[in-house]
Amino acid sequence: MDGVRGRLTVTLVALVVVTAVVLGVGSYLFVDASLRQRFLEDREAQARFDLTEVIPARLSPDPTQSELDAVLEILRRRGGETVVDLGDGRPPPFLQQIGPALRQLAPGTLAYEWTSIAGVPRLVVGGRLADGPTFYFLHDASEVERALGTLRAALLAGAVVLAVLALIAARRVARGVLAPVDTAARAAERIERGDLSVRVPVTSRDEFGAWAEAFNRMAASLQETIGRLEVAQAQNRRFVSDVSHELRTPLTALVAEASILRDHLDALPPDARRTGELLVGDVARLRVLVDELMELSRFDAAAERLAVELVDLARLVQAIAASRAPNAIVRAPQTSVFVETEPRRLERILGNLLDNAREHAPGAPVEIRVRAEPGSAIVEVLDGGPGVPADRIDRIFDRFYKADPSRRGGSSGLGLAIAAEHAAILGGEIAAANRPRGGLRVALRLPVTALLPAGDDAATDTSQRMAANPPLRELQP
Amino acid sequence: MDGSILLVEDDPSIREVTAIGLRNAGFDVTTASDGVDGLERFRAAPFDLLLLDVMLPRLDGLELCRAVRRTSTVPIVMLTARGDTIDVVVGLEAGADDYVKKPFEVPELVARVRAALRRSKRGETEDDRLRLGDLAVDVAGRTVERGGEEIPLTRTEFDLLVELARRPGQVMTRAVLLDRVWGYDYLGDSRLVDVAIQRLRAKVERDPANPQVLLTVRGAGYKAVR
Incomplete structure (x- = not known):
């Protein structure tokens, strides 16, 4: 039992159990004392009566054995057991089992002792006649012990029942007290998952109630702020998307025009020719920029569809490198590294990384490494350029980030973001x-979800994958 | 004259520069600025090839494409604003043979147009009958039958099927298929092949999700069952 609820329960139960034990022990001690007291008083009164009335009437000052036997016979008939110590130096063996106070009684006095003889609880009451023998009356105290035993059992059972009841009650109370905390935790979890419409009920006027109201105010404020931000972001994205689309029509004309102009540059007069060349180059640059903006606005609209297939990463990377960066050195493991991915996207990623390397380290050798780790496959592009200052390295994936703002290259600054x-x-x-x-x-780290052996089985499996390719299948009539 | 082309495009600049480019390449170009105008011109005179923008006023390019396909097998190339798979699929569904993504460079467009024209002229002398699984392919008659029942295919789908059926069991890469069926090698864009295969499977496979005739070979391409 962890947590506040557990501690609360344990505390409540402990409180009840301690109270029950204190009360139980107290009442047991009281009952024990009073039971023994009553038993003792009865037996003492009887002993006193025997010693003052019954025995002296039947014994001469110097009693004979037959007189003693007669008296013991009377006492035995009435019940109980009686032992006599004549004080003649031959004490009965029984005396060894009782305390010295009882063994050497002053004449005319009475004493008692609770003891156990041969496993039976006994009350021994002893009384000595004036200058005569000492009589010991042995009483069976089992009934007292039995009564006390029953009481002990009853008290113990009562305590256990009480503890169980206390546990149940305590849990219920703890749950009740902590219910608002549970509600709050669930509400916070839902907010964490993005459900900002969640509110907690205000059920009481206590601290929890006040807290619930504050929580609800916070959630409402958060919802409103995020809502405003989302609207603003959506407008922003729509604007980028609209701009890119609107640019596309004149861009299409420009690209077509520039492609014709390019074939006729030689026919232009020399001063117009250079302008024509710049125009053709800038149209190409604009085309890249608009393409990349369109691409980013598609990401923002979350309109991307994924068409994955199983590909041999090393082979694909080699093919991409051969067409995009023929001078790059490709290092790949001998064994195939299969990943489930979309080759088109992979080519786009790697192409952009290679463009980036070429741009920031012109002329320097570029190396591509493919390697597999448990659960992932990694493609690294290493260049021999100046690198990026450490404080700016995290920003190179930001849109329009340029490591060297003064550089006027063909890059839009969007390649790494894409x-x-x-x-x-x-x-x-x-x-x-x-x-x-x-x-x-x-x-680039890609997840490896399945490692299939090469061969015909794998090929069959792939064909099924392809056929079950959701983006393509959805579109079939 | 290399052939007559009907170009339907609503943007005046794109229309004019495209027409100039095609004329420079030796084609006879007729232009129209909306779908209805385009359909009227198509009905008024025969053309060797249609070049249609997807987004057109009055009657969009896909509708125009479908209307033309009801009566003609003339090669149709679509000009799409987006190169998304969905545009490729919709275009092929409407009966187009190929698509060119905007923006395009004129030489690229000319190459695609030439390829489409070449394709429409070939194959008429072939007299083969091929068997592929339980399919009977009549190359000359351009028909495919299963159990005596004809399966209607578009020109591109039929060419793709014949290309694979001629070499049963042999793996054909996407690049090879692009070259042989579409007549050009357009690096990096294998979606055209993938989409066309999916559509072809939907027609000729008993269970398109579990193809038995047209098989995918992982990391390589496609092959017809032996």
Whole structure:
């Protein structure tokens, strides 16, 4: 039992049990004392009567054995057991079982002792006649012990029942007291999951009630703020999307026009020719920018569909490198590294990483490494450029981030942001780090969900995968 | 003259520069600025190829494509604003043979147009009958039958089926299929092949989700069952 509820329960139960034990022990001691007292008083009165009336009437001052036997016979008939110590130096063996106070009684006095003889609880009352023998009356005290035993059992049972009842009650009370906390925890969990409409009921006017009201005010304020932000963000995204779409029509005309102009640059007069060349180049740059903006606005609209298939990562990377960066060195393991991914996106990611490497380390060798780790496959692009200052390395995946703002390259500053978005859609991630000896290392980590053996079985499996490809199947009539 | 093309495009600049580019390449180009105008011009005179924008006023390019397909097998190339898979699928469904994504460079467009024209002219002399699983393919008659029942296919789907059926058991990469069926090698865009295979399977496979005739070979391409 952990937590506040457990501690509360334990405390309540402990309180009840301690109270029950104190009361039980107290009442037991009281009953014990009074039972013994009454038993003793009765027996003492009888002994006194025997010693003053019954025995002296039948014994001469110097009693004979037959007189003693007669007296003992009378006492035995009435019940109980009586032992006589004549004080003649031959004490009966019984005396060894009782205390000295009772063994050497002053003449004319009475004493008693609770003891146990041969496993039977006994009350021994002893009385000595004036200058005569000492009589010991042995009484069976079993009934007292039995009564006390019953009482002990009853008290113990009562205590157990009380403890169980206390436990049940305590749990119920603890739950009741802590219910608002549970409600609050559940509400907070729902908010964490993004359900900002959650409110907790205000059921009392105590501290919990006040807390619930404060919680609800906070949730309402959060909901409103997030709602406003979402609207603003949606407007922003729609604007980017609209702008990209609106740019597309004139861009299409521009690209077509530039492609014709390019074929006729030689026919232009020299001063117009250079302008024409710049125009053709800038149209290409604009095309890249609009394409990338469109791509990003598709990410933002969460309109991306994923069409994964099983691919041999090393082979695919080699093919992409061959077409995008023929000079790059590719290091891949001998064994195949299979990942379930979308080759088109992977090509886009890797292409952007290679473009980035080429741009920031012009002319320097680029290396691509493929390796497998448990649960993931990693493609690294390493360049020999200057790297990125440590304080800015996390920002290179931001949109429009340029490591060197003064550089006027063909890059839009969107390439790495796009690569990171694609990687996230593939369930992977991209991270960048400076290499110890200079240069930048950008690593794409992809999840490996299934490792299938190569061969015909695998091929059959893949064909089923392809056929069950949701993005394509949904569209079939 | 390499052939006559009907270009239907609503944006005046795109229409004009495209027409200039195609004329420079030797084609005879007729233009229309909306779908209804385009359909009227198509009905008024025969063309060797139609180049249709998807988004058109009055009658959109897909509707126009379907209307043309009801009466003609003329090659149709769509100009799509988005290169998304969905546009490719919708275009192929409407009966288009190929698509060119905007923005495009004129030489690329010309190459695609030439490829589509070449494709429409070939194959008429072939006299093969092929068997593929339980399918009977009449190459000359351009029909596919299963148990005497004809399965209607578009031109592209039929060409793709014949290409695979001619080499049963042999793996054909997407690049090879693009080259042989569509007549060009467009690096990196294998969606056209994938979508066309999916559509073809939907027609010729008994259970398209579990293909028995047109098989995928992981990491390589497709093959017809031997």
